[in-house]
Amino acid sequence: MDKSTIVCKCEEINIDEIETALKAGACQFDDIKRLTRCGMGPCQSKVCTNMVREIIAAYTGEPMEHIEYPKNRMPIKITRLGVLVANQETSSVVSVFKESVSEVDTNG
Amino acid sequence: MEFELVIIGGGPAGLMAALTAAEKGVKTAIVEESFALGGQLRQQAQVLENLPKEFGKQSGIALAKFFSNKVSSIGVTALLGHTMIGTYRNGTIGVSNGKDTFPIYAKKILVTTGAAEQAALFPGWTLPGVMTIGAAQILLNRERVLPGKEAVVLGCNSISYDIAKQLRACGVNVQGIIEKKSIDEIDKELIEKFESENIEVFFHSNIEKAAGKQHVEKVWIDNDVLKKEREIDLVCISNGLYPVTEPLELLDCEFTYIENLGGRIPKYGSSFTTSNSSVYVAGNAAGITCIEGILVTASIAVTGILEDLAILNNIEAKKQKEILWTELLKAETGRYSKVHDARISLVNDFLPKEI
């Protein structure tokens, strides 16, 4: 098949790019992800998972069951930040500023 | 929000389970991301032949209506337009409805997220007009919109048969079915069905590429002997299903890989309980099966849940489950016997943990 065929529809990563990552030594989906961004778009590899796994299997000669699935991350579906915040009034995430000045206070 | 049972996914498995649970007085909610209950039944105009006896023979669309009417009359909370997007630290599920995001507490969670369709790789598969066959059926029967006028279908299987027929009935010219396998590898009965409908099947063929300026206009069918170029505006991909398991992964369920169940699936025991003891799975999410298998696995799971909630005693539950497993064995015969065998070995592997 034409190596310029898109595999990951969201990030528009083609067969050639995936094989280049394989040649660089990556042999699992998540490693290919880091090198190429394959599967990192809005669908979060829901569409390309098995197509990429098949390319990995063909390249490495490993059976499909040894080819790991990419790790799923929250949110399962894209969600607007405002929808996540909604009625939330406070945040437990400390600010960098607060943290640094408290260190000045104690370590100064 | 707090419930005794929260069901993720309002398709046939989820609805079946919700009905049984609610009948026994369990405070139940269904989290469904779409605007209606029924899942993929909602566009299935074909008559479902092998439904459990009590349902007779009816179309998926009719069954979806039956289920959703019954579910709302029996007091199940249907959270439509709600999507499970994650989990909180203690395993409580996080749900978003497009305006707000909040936890839903539940004693038991049943994941019935069903299956998704496998895409297929060929140059041009990303063009508009190339879609999964399920998408074409949704447009056709749920939305009453024509997905195209001139079509080819990739994949010769029972799903593509049903939908090709429906596409044609609505005026789409189905130019042919493209199948990678040779004629000997395909079920004879299915080939006859296509023949009787005068739908041509190109065996040992593939789509070499699809092309078009703005949307798909042409496909090149590649075959050992001939290359066919076809002018079309619709390519439907019927390349099989795989279980949708994202919620189970975020609920920390352990997984295994079983080709005959559709690839990666959660480990589960004879009550369809996963390695996370408050999480159950049923339907296609527990391995791709037939409609009867979907409904029966849901019944087994809900029996396990009722037992866990001490609504059914152990003896009753055991009896019930035995009957249902026999039913499941009957449902999963013929081309589904491999599914059943795989399921049995999965359940047997799980046994030590249940003790």
Next chain:
Amino acid sequence: MYINDHPLLESEFLEEITFFYEGKQLIAKSGQTVAAALMGNGIKVFGVSRKLQQPRGVFCANGRCCSCFVTIDGLDHTLSCMTRIEEGMQVFFNGGDPVVGRGGSGI
């Protein structure tokens, strides 16, 4: 194109509603998704991809593939297959995404 007399389904009365696509007024049927409303009006190309500017439209129709993004009432990258069309809705083609580099971030 709408199927007005569906040969396989009971006829259903669906109220007609109006919406706007790229500022142009169009007719949809109530209860439809935005994706279907566009397809019903003969619109197949909903947007272009970010990097290669290739056309995109409905692929899975089930809220998973994110291929059918459009802009609805000011919110871009909205799934048209999971959003119900509403009277007066303003729908726009998913184009003009920023051309950006290919930098990475953790997964």
Next chain:
Amino acid sequence: MDKYVDIAIIGSGVVGSSIAYHLSESRQKEIIVIDKGFPLSGTSGSTQAWVWVHNKSPSWYGELSMYSAELYPFLEKKIGDVEYKRTGGIAPFFDEEDREKALKLAEKQAEVGIKVEVLNRNQVLEKEPVLSSKIAGATYSSIDGNVNPFRLVELYIKAAKKNDVKFSFYNPVIDIKKESGFFRITTKNEGTYTAEKIILAGGPWTKELGSFLGIDIPVKQVRGQILVTEPLAPLFRHTIAGMRQTDNGEVLIGYSKEEVGYDRRTTMEVIQDTAKMAVDYIPALANANLVRSFSGVRVIPEDGFPIVGEISNIKNAYLAVMHSGVTLSPLVGTLMAELLLEGETSIDLGRLSLDRFEKKSNGAVVQ
């Protein structure tokens, strides 16, 4: 299989690969880098990758960070474009009372030559109009920036490979023993390596590596969860304490810290809290889609400061473990190369020695 090398580096994250590259520049030694996974599968691949200086305190620590930040432009000339951008850093505060603390910080940092400005609301909004008008002020320094950690580690490794450094990936170290002056490093897949010198740069796994040699390395594992939006049109250009926008338009948001061991899950609590922080800082982000979240388990020495140098009771065994690996990698790589090849360093490493923890337990004052 038994292979001899001069120097074995355990860990090919940003710290290990920087040390490997800097050591290899003179091409004097045979070097191998061994990693349990593939580069960027650990901490270095799960960071916002700020090169952050301005409110690192106390000021000697800020000073080290500043030296390292200053090395980045030179590093890029040697190994290639790691997308280092000196964007300037803004750390906002919302309460007027915090201004005094900000001024105190600026004063302290000035002592070591880090220029920190304390901005009022209008000055903040002038620099970054997209920030919330509810912000009372911010500390600002032009020295802060960020880098693409993927490019950084990839190019460190590439440059090191060019200088004949060997890499062994997907190959966990399962034992280290010192025998007749040499380190025998047993690996899962490639047998045993014998090395004259060994450098532990295992990030969050450093404690485990130390235990092979019978030493306790006082570090904690701290999880940080980070949110990633869809690519957006350029929205802001500074590195804002808590978030930055990458070259490809994604906004990375997060500053959570949890001690939960090596657990890289994300949780809805922190995702929602982080989203809240993002929208409080930049209200326009409310409409942006969150595509995914990820977490990194970072290593933090018990007192927060890097542990770099030779382990005093094990000759030829070295440690390089720190929280801000991205910020410090050029400097730590340079200093380690000096230490191993010349025996002395241009900046005194005394303060960063592992020994400080023992001194502490004896009641002596450090720093």
